[in-house]
Amino acid sequence: MTKAARKILIVEDEPKIASLLKDYLETRGAFETRVEARGDTAMEAFKKFGPDLVLLDLMLPGMDGMEVCKKLRSVSTVPIIMVTARVEEIDRLLGLELGADDYICKPFSPREVVARVKAVLRRSGPGVSAQRPKALHMDEEKFKATLNGNDLLLTPVEFALLRTLSAQEGRVFSRDQLMNEMYPDYRVVSDRAVDTHIKNLRKKISDTSGSEDMIKSVYGLGYRYEG
Numbered sequence: 001m002t003k004a005a006r007k008i009l010i011v012e013d014e015p016k017i018a019s020l021l022k023d024y025l026e027t028r029g030a031f032e033t034r035v036e037a038r039g040d041t042a043m044e045a046f047k048k049f050g051p052d053l054v055l056l057d058l059m060l061p062g063m064d065g066m067e068v069c070k071k072l073r074s075v076s077t078v079p080i081i082m083v084t085a086r087v088e089e090i091d092r093l094l095g096l097e098l099g100a101d102d103y104i105c106k107p108f109s110p111r112e113v114v115a116r117v118k119a120v121l122r123r124s125g126p127g128v129s130a131q132r133p134k135a136l137h138m139d140e141e142k143f144k145a146t147l148n149g150n151d152l153l154l155t156p157v158e159f160a161l162l163r164t165l166s167a168q169e170g171r172v173f174s175r176d177q178l179m180n181e182m183y184p185d186y187r188v189v190s191d192r193a194v195d196t197h198i199k200n201l202r203k204k205i206s207d208t209s210g211s212e213d214m215i216k217s218v219y220g221l222g223y224r225y226e227g
């Protein structure tokens with residue numbers, strides 16, 4: 001059985017680098033590639049090509065890589081590797097929380113790029129595509145939640161709520177059940193408190209993933225999680 005080749009969109013304005021990347025990704029990685037030389041046309045190319053990963057140069061004519069990254073993130077969870085000319089740039093980019101999955105600094109070896117592309121694709125799971133399901137990870141020891149690799153900054157109550165709901169995907173939880181999880185000390189709180197926390201949680205999820213909420217209201221019953 002032959003699998004369709006994974007598609008990589010290379011957004012790079014330096015023809016020599018673009019063709020080097022293209023050659024390596026096609027021959028060493030068996031990827032299908034497309035090169036886009038401008039930032040302001042990258043979104044259009046992304047929509048047409050439907051890549052599994054985007055290699056995105058920072059300095060581009062038309063629109064810089066940071067803007068392109070933000071635009072991509074507003075419509076897609078596609079893995080993005082940013083390519084920068086200076087290593088000092090990487091710290092700054094990380095601080096901006098653009099949502100890129102990895103960073104590569106020029107000059108790079110094409111072999112390294114292929115390895116990083118494969119690693120990012122592996123991390124984002126099998127059969128990755130722009131519409132892959134959202135990946136939620138909750139680390140109870142570190143009290144840390146990430147969605148698609150982006151940190152979800154949750155309050156303890158929101159963390160408990162999301163952990164309860166996501167542990168049994170699809171199951172409907174009543175407000176009472178959720179309250180017991182949120183406040184194990186049997187504190188008496190109003191039903192409204194659950195709704196307020198759910199509302200805040202949904203906002204954080206949609207701000208992080210840029211997608212529809214994963215917590216569904218079930219009329220007259222409560223809530224359920226759909227990842």
Ligand code: CA
Binds near residue numbers: 058
């Ligand atoms: Ca450039």
